[in-house]
Amino acid sequence: xxxxxxxxxxxxxxxxxMSSISAKSCHIMLAALPAVxxxxxxxxxxxxxxxxxxxxCAMFWxxxxxxxxxxxxxxxDGNAAVIGLLFxxxxxxxxxxxxVLIGTFLAIIIGKEIYGGIGCNxxxxxxxxxxxxxxxxxxxxxxxxxLVNYDLxxxxxxxxxxxxxxxxxxxxxxxAVGLLMGRQSGGIGATFGLGLIxxxxxxxxxxxxxxxxxxxxLVGVFVTAFLFNISDPVTYAGPVFxxxxxxxxxxxxxxxxxxxxxxxxxxxxxxxxAGAGCFTILIRNIGAxxxxxxxAILLFNVANPLLDKIKPKAMGKGxxxx
Amino acid sequence: MIKKPFFGLRKPKLKYPVEDTIKLDSINEIPLxxxxxxxxxxxxxxxxxxLKVGDKVKTGQLLGLSEKDGDYLISTVTGTISEISxxxxxxxxTCASISINAETEDQxxxxxxKAVKAPASKNCVKFLRRLPGAPxxxxxxxxxxxxxxxxxxxxxxxxxxxxNQLIVKTGVESLTEGVRYLKQITNTDRxxxxxxxDLTYQAEKTGAEVRVVKPLYPNTLPHIQMKNIMGITxxxxxxxxxxxxxxxxxxxxxALARVFNSQEFPIYKRLTxxxxxxxxxxxxxxxxxxxxxxLNTLDIETIHGDRLIMGGPMxxxxxxxxxxxxxxxxxxxxxxxKDQIIQSSxxxxxxxxxxxxxxxxxxxxxxxxxxxENDMFEEAAEEYDLLSCVECGLCSYVCMARIPILHYIMLxxxxxxxxxxxxxxxx
Ligand code: SF4
Ligand code: SF4
Numbered sequence: 001x002x003x004x005x006x007x008x009x010x011x012x013x014x015x016x017x018m019s020s021i022s023a024k025s026c027h028i029m030l031a032a033l034p035a036v037x038x039x040x041x042x043x044x045x046x047x048x049x050x051x052x053x054x055x056x057c058a059m060f061w062x063x064x065x066x067x068x069x070x071x072x073x074x075x076x077d078g079n080a081a082v083i084g085l086l087f088x089x090x091x092x093x094x095x096x097x098x099x100v101l102i103g104t105f106l107a108i109i110i111g112k113e114i115y116g117g118i119g120c121n122x123x124x125x126x127x128x129x130x131x132x133x134x135x136x137x138x139x140x141x142x143x144x145x146x147l148v149n150y151d152l153x154x155x156x157x158x159x160x161x162x163x164x165x166x167x168x169x170x171x172x173x174x175x176a177v178g179l180l181m182g183r184q185s186g187g188i189g190a191t192f193g194l195g196l197i198x199x200x201x202x203x204x205x206x207x208x209x210x211x212x213x214x215x216x217x218l219v220g221v222f223v224t225a226f227l228f229n230i231s232d233p234v235t236y237a238g239p240v241f242x243x244x245x246x247x248x249x250x251x252x253x254x255x256x257x258x259x260x261x262x263x264x265x266x267x268x269x270x271x272x273x274a275g276a277g278c279f280t281i282l283i284r285n286i287g288a289x290x291x292x293x294x295x296a297i298l299l300f301n302v303a304n305p306l307l308d309k310i311k312p313k314a315m316g317k318g319x320x321x322x
Numbered sequence: 323m324i325k326k327p328f329f330g331l332r333k334p335k336l337k338y339p340v341e342d343t344i345k346l347d348s349i350n351e352i353p354l355x356x357x358x359x360x361x362x363x364x365x366x367x368x369x370x371x372x373l374k375v376g377d378k379v380k381t382g383q384l385l386g387l388s389e390k391d392g393d394y395l396i397s398t399v400t401g402t403i404s405e406i407s408x409x410x411x412x413x414x415x416t417c418a419s420i421s422i423n424a425e426t427e428d429q430x431x432x433x434x435x436k437a438v439k440a441p442a443s444k445n446c447v448k449f450l451r452r453l454p455g456a457p458x459x460x461x462x463x464x465x466x467x468x469x470x471x472x473x474x475x476x477x478x479x480x481x482x483x484x485x486n487q488l489i490v491k492t493g494v495e496s497l498t499e500g501v502r503y504l505k506q507i508t509n510t511d512r513x514x515x516x517x518x519x520d521l522t523y524q525a526e527k528t529g530a531e532v533r534v535v536k537p538l539y540p541n542t543l544p545h546i547q548m549k550n551i552m553g554i555t556x557x558x559x560x561x562x563x564x565x566x567x568x569x570x571x572x573x574x575x576x577a578l579a580r581v582f583n584s585q586e587f588p589i590y591k592r593l594t595x596x597x598x599x600x601x602x603x604x605x606x607x608x609x610x611x612x613x614x615x616x617l618n619t620l621d622i623e624t625i626h627g628d629r630l631i632m633g634g635p636m637x638x639x640x641x642x643x644x645x646x647x648x649x650x651x652x653x654x655x656x657x658x659x660k661d662q663i664i665q666s667s668x669x670x671x672x673x674x675x676x677x678x679x680x681x682x683x684x685x686x687x688x689x690x691x692x693x694x695e696n697d698m699f700e701e702a703a704e705e706y707d708l709l710s711c712v713e714c715g716l717c718s719y720v721c722m723a724r725i726p727i728l729h730y731i732m733l734x735x736x737x738x739x740x741x742x743x744x745x746x747x748x749x
Binding site: 005006007008009010011012013014015016017018019020021024074077079116117118119120205206207210259260262264265308311312313314315316317 | 324325326328329481545549555556557558624625626627628629630631633635636637638639640641642643644656658660663664666669670671672673674675676678682683684685686688689707710712715716718719720721722723724726728729732
């Protein structure tokens with residue numbers, strides 16, 4: 001059998017559905033685009049600056065880390081770009097450059113790379129970074145302070161902050177349609193509800209995110225907000241308001257669904273989503289922060305390994321002694 | 323290659339070729355090769371048998387490999403033995419390899435003819451192990467057999483393969499005969515034939531109980547059929563026979579009919595050859611024909627760096643040389659173009675969950691792969707169901723990180739069985 005012609009040998013299967021991590025990253029960025037474009041349209045060049053700088057920084061940090069740890073360069077998979085983009089979407093348009101630089105460092109290095117890179121992070125890297133920034137430099141990402149120089153054609157008070165301090169009377173001007181169309185202040189890519197919903201539905205239909213998580217998250221938010229609302233309609237806003245403000249929608253479709261930090265089995269996905277949604281409202285209504293999405297999702301990221309232990313019984317398992 | 327569908331909410335559907343892609347009138351006959359090679363499936367040749375280079379053999383002659391466990395090969399040509407060697411296959415398994423230079427005239431071996439002349443009896447049973455389709459009849463034929471049901475597979479295990487479908491479609495008569503003989507020589511209560519919906523009509527004539535399966539992968543894998551059709555889930559580590567069921571391919575049943583009807587050992591194997599563009603050819607070749615001869619006859623060109631697969635796209639075995647012969651259980655040969663080969667990667671699992679959604683055995687593949695990558699085989703088996711895997715390959719097929727998951731799984735199973743053997747031998 002000494003033939004010059006050799007064939008490539010490998011293990012079955014020999015087909016692949018051609019999906020890849022980079023394709024997935026591209027689709028996530030594509031889905032985020034409507035909301036991002038709306039943000040840039042509303043807040044102009046500064047918003048564009050934050051978005052582009054954040055994406056580049058995130059990729060830069062990943063590259064640095066690849067070189068330092070002497071591992072294959074992985075920015076091609078687009079995951080760093082996604083993290084950078086999502087991070088920017090959560091920030092106010094006027095965020096100073098150094099916050100973006102530090103934030104992306106925290107996201108990529110502390111949030112992801114020190115655990116071993118993509119797939120190994122226990123928490124959502126974007127949220128890790130945002131949480132740290134929120135705790136350290138709160139004033140820079142306080143929307144009312146940051147966006148004080150903007151006067152767009154709608155109420156410029158950050159809706160959740162207004163609600164927290166003045167009750168439902170302060171938010172009576174907001175209509176559901178207005179909120180959907182992005183007529184509210186907030187993060188660059190977090191206010192255009194319709195755009196986020198379209199992006200999210202796109203990702204769900206294409207199978208890039210798990211619908212169970214998004215849906216149960218929204219249901220969790222809705223039900224909890226609804227219960228608060230009927231108990232005291234003056235202090236607590238209605239469920240629709242909560243669904244369309246703050247980070248709820250971006251959380252449901254882009255943050256809670258981050259692969260590595262969310263469960264993959266059916267029941268755990270439902271518990272995870274509903275739990276995070278419920279805690280979002282608990283923090284908003286009785287906690288210290290105006291928006292609870294960040295900490296609620298992080299909390300359930302921590303619970304994820306535990307939740308994912310609830311798994312279906314494998315075929316034939318346990319039959320030996322039957 | 324079947325790509326990810328545009329809408330990705332549901333599991334991918336891997337369909338079998340529909341009926342009209344099977345071109346019935348075109349069975350390509352492969353001419354007698356100059357040399358055939360026969361491989362045993364597990365045993366090395368032992369020295370207690372008298373078989374050497376230069377021996378003349380006849381068509382249908384038993385070539386004993388080992389006196390002790392009675393293993394043998396059956397020559398499919400008349401000619402002279404030109405080489406006896408050892409072949410190292412999958413996971414380093416060694417088996418005996420015998421090459422025979424073929425003469426153009428077939429002379430039939432008398433012993434075989436004598437054995438089958440008698441009414442269909444257990445006399446000739448000893449010849450049946452090497453039938454095309456590689457039936458595992460020995461377990462059924464032994465007297466203390468616990469097999470209660472025989473399942474005839476009228477649908478091929480792998481995608482793009484239509485060997486057995488074609489047999490059901492065109493060979494109803496001999497299938498019917500075969501079923502009759504099966505009833506005679508075994509004492510099983512039930513014989514079931516499994517076919518795709520478009521072959522129900524043919525299957526009903528065979529006299530076996532008909533069960534229809536949707537032609538979707540992995541419905542056709544034996545483990546899944548056991549569950550869907552028999553309602554039996556095979557626990558890890560048990561064989562089908564232990565559960566009272568024996569699988570046999572439609573081709574083997576027709577081969578059986580041939581043995582008893584025309585007193586001829588069936589030396590031809592039917593197979594599907596899948597070209598680089600996924601077009602298929604139906605082929606009839608002598609068992610032992612080198613793959614090279616088949617590709618030459620069909621004008622399929624291969625170059626260095628292509629991939630040659632014995633079997634179909636999901637479950638086949640890649641081979642490195644086109645000298646490899648057609649074996650009794652080779653239902654397909656697939657040629658894959660260099661440019662179509664997907665390189666697997668060493669990225670970590672990103673926990674996307676695709677594998678969980680497709681796994682028919684409900685295995686937490688995302689966790690399993692983490693353990694296997696770190697050589698934690700025993701934990702993998704205990705906590706993450708390594709041994710429940712039915713080896714369908716769907717997890718590797720959908721994996722976004724392109725991890726060769728099934729390869730890790732097979733390695734894991736192999737390592738575990740080695741460990742177990744070590745333990746047993748030290749006890
Ligand atoms: S090969 Fe993969 S998908 Fe198929 S049964 Fe095994 S683990 Fe599950
Ligand atoms: S498909 Fe691959 S990357 Fe996705 S969870 Fe399964 S093993 Fe991990």
